[in-house]
Amino acid sequence: METKSHNNPQDRPTSSSDGRTWDDNRLLMEAVRKEDMEQVRQLLERGADVNFQEEKGGWSPLHNAVQIDSEDMVHLLLRYGADPCLRKRNGATPFIMAGIVGNERLLELFLSKGADVNEYDLHGFTAFMEAAVYGHIQALRYLFEKGAEVNLGRKTMKDQQRLKKGGATALMDAAKNGKVDVVKVLLDEMGADVKARDNMGRNALIHALANADDSNAMAITRLLLHHGADVNVRGEKGKTPLILAVEKKRLGLVQMLLEQKHIEINDTDREGKTALLYAVELNLTEIAELLCDQGASTDCGDLVMFARRNYNKTLVKLLLRHGAREDYHPPAKDWEPRSSRWGQALKQLHGMYRPMVGRLKVFRDDEYKIADTSEGGIYLGFYDEQEVAVKRFSEDSSRGEKEVSCLQSIRGNSNLVTFYGSESHRGCLYVCISLCEQTLEKHLAEHREEAVDNGEEEFARNILLSIFKAVVELHGSCGYTHQDLQPQNILIDSKKAVRVADFDQSTKWAGDPEQIKSDLEALGRLVLYVVSKGNIPFETLKTQSNEEVIKFSPNEEIQNLIQHLFCPGENVKNILVDLLDHPFFWSCESRYRVLRDVGNESDIKMRKPSIFQHLQPGPSKTSRSFDQWTSKIDICVMNQMSNFYNKKPHLKYEDTVGDLLRFIRNLGEHINEEKNKWMKLKIQDPSRYLQEKFPDLVIYIYTKLQNTEYAKHFPKTHSAQKPQCDRGDGGQHPSRL
Structure with missing residues (x-):
């Protein structure tokens, strides 16, 4: 855990109104660097600031004393009040710097003064990581004994995290810097996780092979592979360890990687290039021959053309012997994807070489990932040239088994995703379904x-x-x-x-x-x-x-x-x-049609008690939109519709549900007549007008009449065919249960 920041240099004065004090502070820094103990003591006695920090970098006398690995100077400054937890501008404390110089006694001293063994600077470096970077094995062992987290990933600032920076462990640092002995100690003595990845997804093997100085790359790679490092992991630009080894032009490294059981020899980087294509482009005949002998596909680019450009007849003959084509044609560039959401990524995937997994073309890279899952992610792919989403499982996954079993049963069902097929390859199950947008x-x-x-x-x-x-x-x-x-x-x-x-x-x-x-x-x-x-x-x-x-x-x-x-x-x-x-x-039109059809029933027209009893509201404290409905209809429309019954006063509209249905039926019958054009202009669409006025009328009619003969007016437009099985309920409607 990070310790509290002490005296941030941005918060401290860097100059004094007293010119002599300023000069003394500067002289103090120089005296510390020269290890002049007497002058340091004199300056401190005269009033120099023991916690003075330079504007550039925020260096203090104590930081300088640790940097020159002077224990006596450190003790002297601490006696005069130096802050043991003071941070430079990059957040480094004296304790973290003691990890850089590898001084166990200084590490012990600062821990006794309040340092946290896992404290880190602004870039996420701990003393343990620094000791690994600089190869200080004894300091590393001491920190491990004191509780340093071996597999702690580098924590960094938010703007760096957004760029996927950070996350590296001490093992990755040691591998990157070629520290063979440190890598061995971390793996054999401290249980470092060889499978850990940084925020870019790189493991220690990628870090080892990405190092420009590859003098120790063979030894470190051998150690990492022996402890089970993933040989198919990806680094920058999607490059695999095999591709990086080819780029280093190291035949021995390539040989070592090819001896690994699960090596993906035909895997590509994000440009669609395989290790063999890189070997041919770099004119590496021996490495190309080794790859071809181990089964690398020659259908990965215009290999023969590259070899001829390099005037390498031996390589040309080698490639032709292993099936390379003189007339290689890349995928058509004018191909257009169906998906708009995933279009750009699909075009890139379509245009690159990828080794086929049965009938499937897929690239397990973040650039082509649709979503994360609990077992392996969903990726873009092509199955028999069809755009698909590819769900990945381990081959023995019970979830994968359930997925395939169910998908095989649902083929041809239009409201479920389409299942195209599945492929298995090297312990992975790939399930291919229709590609959707969101x-x-x-x-x-x-x-x-x-x-x-x-x-x-x-x-x-x-x-x-x-x-x-x-x-x-x-x-x-x-x-x-x-x-x-x-x-x-x-x-x-x-x-x-x-x-x-x-x-x-x-x-x-x-x-x-x-x-x-x-x-x-x-x-x-x-x-x-x-x-x-x-x-x-x-x-x-x-x-x-x-x-x-x-x-x-x-x-x-x-x-x-x-x-x-x-x-x-x-x-x-x-x-x-x-x-x-x-x-x-039900659609708006269907709802209106139900209300009209029920209102057209002779029982409604004649106000027969049987149906009116069905429609009678029960005792309820809840008011309904159609209570006192006659007062809620436009008054001119209500008067006009009531005029039809001037000679039949016993049929005049009353505030009953039955009369409202009769009104809706009559309105539908007469609103389109020439003499009632004004009425149509006033209420516009009668179906929407009535449903906006009485939004709970349809569900009320449904619940009241669904178990009666009048339910024949309810639409059956969406019913699916019932499965062929014994229902055990007599086929009753849900409301009857």
């Missing part, structure tokens, strides 16, 4: 301010209808439950179609209703998430009880839909099939 979460964020008025209802209805249909297909024809329905697992493709994805937690339905209930409850929360356009975070909804979620419902219609999802009764298996015909999914 998640539901991002889609809602982009459209949060766009849709207004009734457009909002249609926006939410279209999204949720696709999700419901997808889950119906999953439960029914596929026989699976999803078990992880959430916004991140619902995708939007290039045609704005909604696709349900991510089946690595899915399970084959074995008759346990709790499996399906889990999906239904997640759907209930998704309903609220979508209608709120993501303003109520899904993570928040997951922490709420079902009762609390229902209370969030913005209206009675959505509340009714969510209640059915949370309380499906015995109709668990097919509840979603029935809910596809819920009023929430």
Whole structure:
């Protein structure tokens, strides 16, 4: 942990009104550097500032004393009040500098004065890291005994973190600086993590091979490989250790790397170049021959052309013997991707050489990564030349097995992601699915301010209808439950179609209703998430009880839909099939048509008690929009419509639901007549006018009449085919359960 900053040089005066004091401070610094103990003592006695810091760099007398490794000078300055935790402008303390010079006694002294063994400067360097950089093994061992963190990654400033700087460990520092003995001690004695990576994803092997002075590269590489370093990791520009070894023109290094069991000999950097292509470009015949003999692909560029340009007949013959082509043609540059979101990256991937994994072309690099996952990430790829998203698992992953099993069962279902195929290679399973543009979460964020008025209802209805249909297909024809329905697992493709994805937690339905209930409850929360356009975070909804979620419902219609999802009764298996015909999914026109058709029933026209009893509101403290409805209609329109019954006063409109339905029917019949043009101009579209006036009327009619003969007027436009299985509930509607 970083110690408290002491006397930052930016906060201290660098000059004094007393000219002699200023001169004495300058003389003090010079005397320390010269190790003139007597002059230092005299100057301090005369009033020189023992904690004076130079403007440039923030050096103090104590920092200088540590730099020249003078223990006597350090003790003298401390006796005169030198701050043992004072920091230079770069944040370095005397303790950290003691790690640079490797003086164990000074390290012990500063620890006794309050230094933290893991304190770091502004660039993230600790005393332990500095000792590793400069090769001070005994100091390294001392710090390790005192609790220094061996695998601490370099912590740096935020602006550097944004550039992916930092994260390097002492092992990486020692490897980069060619300190063979330090690397050995760190690995053998201190358990340094050879698999650790810095913020750019580089491990110690990359650091060792990136060092310009490669005199010790062979020995360090051998140590790192012996301890299990990843031989396929990537450095700057996506270069692998094998490519870096070729660039160093070190045949022995190349040979050593090729002896590793899991070496990816045909892997490329971000320019699409393989180790063999680099060897040919650099005219390295021996290395090229070694690579070819080990199975490197010659279909990675115009190798023969490069060899001929170098007038290397031997290399030309070697390449031709291993299958290189004289007429090599790179991928067409005029190829255009279908995806707009991933277009640029897809063009780069399409135009570069990549070794094929079966029928799959993929590059596991951050530049082509779509998303992180718990087991390996999702990448852009091409499967049989088709743009795909590639989900990576370990080959023995149970999640990967579930994903493939479920995907194989859902082929041909339009509301689920398309499954193209899978490939296995060197311990990895690659699952290829349709490439989509964004998640539901991002889609809602982009459209949060766009849709207004009734457009909002249609926006939410279209999204949720696709999700419901997808889950119906999953439960029914596929026989699976999803078990992880959430916004991140619902995708939007290039045609704005909604696709349900991510089946690595899915399970084959074995008759346990709790499996399906889990999906239904997640759907209930998704309903609220979508209608709120993501303003109520899904993570928040997951922490709420079902009762609390229902209370969030913005209206009675959505509340009714969510209640059915949370309380499906015995109709668990097919509840979603029935809910596809819920009023929430009715269009504005369908709603209006239902109200008119019910209002056209002879029982309504004749005010028969049977239907009026069904429509009669029960005792409720909650007021409804259609209470006293006659007073809420435009008065001129109301008068005109009432005039039809001047000769039949017993049929005049009253404030009942039945009469409101009769009014809606009559309005629809007469509003387009020539004599009623003025009425059309006044209320515009009658369907929107009436639904804006009485927003809870449709759901009220639905709940009152759904178990009656009048339910025949409800649309069945969205119903999916029910799965072929025994329902056990007699095929009842959800409301009857």
